[in-house]
């Protein structure tokens with residue numbers, strides 16, 4: 223399998239070649255040149271597989287330039303009960319008859335991003351060691367993505383992580399989660415500024431081509447292809463557990479921001495998994511709900527991006543949407559490039575009056591819904607009262623939209639994207655008590671912490687990183 227750009231301007235490359243990169247050279251996103259097809263007989267056999275065995279079957283179909291026995295070893299190292307709390311890795315529970323919750327948040331940082339990041343850590347180390355190379359990941363975080371990256375890369379050969387966070391602005395839990403890591407390859411830089419300031423510093427570093435090349439600066443953001451592939455696995459896993467017969471439809475609801483999680487569901491469906499509907503759930507930042515309801519994609523300005531109580535879905539544009547639209551328009555790279563030029567020029571595009579709009583809903587199975595702060599609070603309360611289940615705010619957005627979109631006789635799976643322990647303030651507002659926390663994290667805030675505090679100044683950060691790398 224080879225990888226190409228959604229905008230048509232990249233010579234085909236292997237999985238290992240694109241794994242460490244970000245955007246394609248033409249500004250597009252990398253995608254496989256075809257989706258491997260999985261037939262019903264194979265799906266039937268896969269019902270008996272463990273999570274790592276299933277992950278091997280799927281990842282090896284995309285990472286065709288890595289020897290199969292190596293892929294097997296890497297997925298077995300990534301998906302262990304020690305890291306994810308159970309053999310199941312992604313257990314399912316049933317709330318009401320046919321209404322399921324897929325638990326994706328039992329990894330080290332209590333959010334679904336661990337599932338992709340833990341495999342990415344293994345893959346990065348493998349590819350870098352084989353090539354005798356090293357990378358330095360420089361990123362900015364307001365709490366969630368940065369910690370998942372650090373827990374995935376800690377102790378890995380050939381990788382250093384420099385994670386910028388706004389000093390004094392993370393929750394005590396988030397801060398302790400990151401700053402308690404003592405691994406020498408993990409560096410927490412607390413910046414005297416906001417999250418946006420941190421992002422601006424990362425941008426400034428990436429715009430300094432000489433510095434970037436000299437210090438091998440890299441990233442692990444949500445457009446990374448390896449992350450998407452890892453996420454395809456749990457759609458198969460959940461389908462195989464929930465579908466009465468192979469071939470019966472199963473609907474999925476996905477709390478969404480950058481469209482990375484649900485993009486993996488779209489790919490599973492293209493591979494032949496009999497997914498019925500893929501329902502996008504958004505919060506007040508409803509770029510995606512608008513797109514799937516009207517065909518209009520309108521990027522928001524940062525002043526129009528609301529800070530909500532499901533903060534990991536506060537986005538103004540959905541980076542991974544480009545991968546879906548590429549498939550929707552029959553993989554026409556020049557048309558895709560034209561649409562995204564329109565985004566740059568006018569802030570969006572409109573597929574509402576094109577034949578593509580009907581296909582999104584019909585052939586591609588997408589629909590959407592939206593949830594607000596009041597909905598979120600009400601859903602957290604209702605789930606506790608009806609099912610004695612404590613939901614995190616993002617998963618509550620998903621359950622709210624799931625309840626509105628159920629189809630009689632068709633199982634529906636809502637993806638849980640975080641544990642409530644990460645969002646104490648909102649849980650306190652909804653339930654009047656702090657959420658339960660996994661036992662091994664009870665004393666987290668008491669652990670010794672390690673970080674450096676730096677001025678809101680790109681040059682100061684560059685100098686610190688350069689000195690650390692010697």
Ligand SMILES: *Cc1c(COP(=O)(O)O)cnc(C)c1O
Pocket residue numbers: 333334335366444477478479480481482483484534535616639640
């Ligand atoms: C990242 C994240 C999301 C959004 O996922 P996307 O892949 O960006 O759509 C939703 N919920 C939580 C808790 C997250 O961390």
